[in-house]
Amino acid sequence: MLTRTDEILENNCLVIEMLDNIVLYFRQQNFDKGIRKFEILINKLEKLISNYDLVITKLDNYDTNYNEETLLNILNNILQTQENRDYILLSDLLELQLRPFVIKIQEWIITELDYNLLNINEEKNLQAIIKTDKDLYLQSQMEVNGKAELHCEYTASGFPTVKCFFEGKEFYFHSNNNPQFEAAIMATTWYSDDKHKYIVYGLGLGYHICQLCEIDSYIEIDVYESNLAMLQLAIVYGVLERCLLSGQVRVHYDPDHTKLATKLNEVDEDTEFAIHEPSLRIIEEANIRDRMEEYFLHYQSVKNQKGILKGNFRYNVHNYDSYVDELFPLWKDKDIYIIAAGPSLDLNYNMLKNIGENGVILATGTVYRKLMAAGIRPDYVILSDGNARVISQIAGLENETIPMLILSSAYKEFAKRYLGKKYLICQEGFSMAEEFAKEKGYKVYKTGGSVSTTALDVAISLGAKRIVFVGLDLAYPNNLVHAEGTSRRHLAADNDLKTVKDVNGDLVKTNKHLDVYRRWIEERIRTTSNGVEFIDATEGGAYINGTKLMRLEDVVNKYYS
Known part of the structure; x- marks a missing residue:
């Protein structure tokens, strides 16, 4: 049973959560929702005022500036501002005056009374689970034997967070300041008003699920959690009651990830799949964790650049000369050389001069200037990056006539400044x-997340007989990042790097992104059934399954001598 102090602390937690959400709504100019939540907040504050003396009299050391009179003055200013409908000032008052006041009270209660708020939700959460999902309750009672060490800690807001120790690293699952507000921001980035169903991997303490429900009371959310210790912590310390009793949320304990795999097969246009990144980090099966990280990296990349990509697309579709499909008769049964900017390019790129008309040289934008400076004119150059900084890849070459393949969302200035013929590429996803593409009758191409992976799919789709990789290290041999004169040369730090097998059978450093690209290339090769031969003539870097290793000089001598 909750004590009076329990109730005060719990009420203060809700006040802090509501304050942050109301400020967010007002600054989004969602005044209707902000005003409705503000009215509820006033009721919560009345409860705080009525219990203020009860709290203060128990404290030996507190700042007398934080007295009831000060609180009433703050509230009077807030109410006056609300009457004036000045929602900008109202947001500032809530954030800069009322919130610090309530936080201070919360801290006093916890520290001065040495009060343990952490487990007051356990009974409510258990009852909610028993009521809504007895199987989940039975699963939650099993013995934990996972490798991750999870511990709950207080935050200034009163809501607990989780600290994790796993594989030699420590990290948090939720904010140390205000977990609910952090979760509200996260939920806002996940939410899309054209999605009705959400699949979320990672339960945490349930804050992000709660806030997703807060945004839209009509959506359905399936949450998958593979770590039993995390599920048990969520029951003791989390906000599961609010999630489960909303009628919107179903929680699935999924230790072998089979339930999630089955659910993902049902994904349609009405469904959004989201990942709680800290939950991803404690997946013990490395293969599954790698695959989930691969999706997460792609999802975040697309999500974070969505506005830029859309702006580029709108310009590019009105400023291209031909579509890339038209190259099929020119590339069919040809040898396509995909030239990337890995550090091993410096070992052999001059051999490209000997290819002549026997093969098609497709240079990525990063190596374009290096090749031209060496007197090597590629047959085509391909660009896919949507950011403005990459415009330097064509600096001084704007008047060239070498045809350029441009991804539909690539930086628009490529199409604007480059005088050579421009072929558009529309991408899947x-x-x-x-x-x-559907409207125009064009083919769409897989991108794999990088310019080299895009080039590979284009080459396969346009009928290449043989594809030769040059400079495609996908790793950092000798702590080098790029070939000389292309981009950043030396590896700045080796934090969060991993090692993979290199072309010589040894280990080489790489990062998550490059390893994702390597696995994507391997899968694209594995699923290619039209007899294409794949040769890796990089002479360094990561080993790519499905490729034949050859020196570039030997490739030239064998096929063109």
């Missing part, structure tokens, strides 16, 4: 490009 980008709805605007898919719709445009």
Whole structure:
């Protein structure tokens, strides 16, 4: 049973959560929702005022500036501002005056009374689970034997967070300041008003699920958690009651990830799949964790650049000369050389001069200037990056006539400044490009997340007989990042790097992104059934399954001598 102090602390937690959400709504100009939540907040504050003396009299050391009179003055200013409908000032008052006041009270109670708020939710959470999902309750009672060490800690807001120790690293699952507000921001980035169903991997203490429900009371959310210790912590310390009794949320304990795999097979256009990144980090099966990280990296990349990509697309679809499909008769049964900017390119790129008309040299944008400076004119150059900084890849070459392949979402200035013929590429997974291609009768291409992976899919799709990789290290041999004169040369730090097998059978450093690209290339090779031969003539870097290792000089001598 909750004590009076329990109730005060719990009420203060809700006040802090509501304050942050109301400020967020007002600054989004969602005044209707902000005002409705503000009215509820006033009721919560009345409860705080009525219990203020009860709290203060128990404290030996507190700042007398934080007295009831000060609180009433703050509230009077807030109410006056609300009457004036000045929501900008109201947000400031809530954030800069009322919130610090309530936080201070919360800290006093916890520290001065040495009060343990952490487990007051356990009974409510258990009852909610028993009521809604008895199987989940039975699963939650099993013995824990996982490798991750999880511990709950207080935050200034009163809501607990989780600290994890796993594989030699420590990290938090939720904010140390205000977990609910952090979760509200996260939920806002996940939410899309054209999605009705959400699949979320990672329960944590449930804050992000709660806040997703807060945004839209009509959505359905399936949450998958593979770590039993995390599920048990969520029951003792989390906000599961609010999630489960909303009627919107179903929680699934999924230790072998089979339930999630089955659910993902049902994903349709009405469904969004989201990942709670800290939960991803404690997956013990490395293979599954790698695959989930691969999705997460791609998802975040697309999500974070969505506005930029859309702007580029709108410009590019009105400023291209031909579509890349038209190159099929020119590339069919040809040898396509995909030239990337890995550090091993410096070992052999001059051999490209000997290819002549026997093969098609497809240079990525990063190596374009290096090749031209060496007197090597590629047959085509391909660009896919949507950011402005990459415009330097064509600096001084704007008047060239070498044809350029441009991804539909690539930085728009490529199409604007470059005088050579421009071939557009529409990609899978980008709805605007898919719709445009469908309307025009164009083929769409897989991108794999990088310019080299895009080049590979284009080469396969346009009928290449043989594909030769040059400079495609996908790793950092000798702590080098790129070939000389292309981009950043030396590896700045080796934090969060991993090692993979290199072309010589030894180990070489790489990062998560490059390793994702390597696995994507391997899968694209594995699923290619039209007899294409794949040769890795990089002469360094990560080993790519499905490729034949050859020196570039030997490739030239064998096929063109």
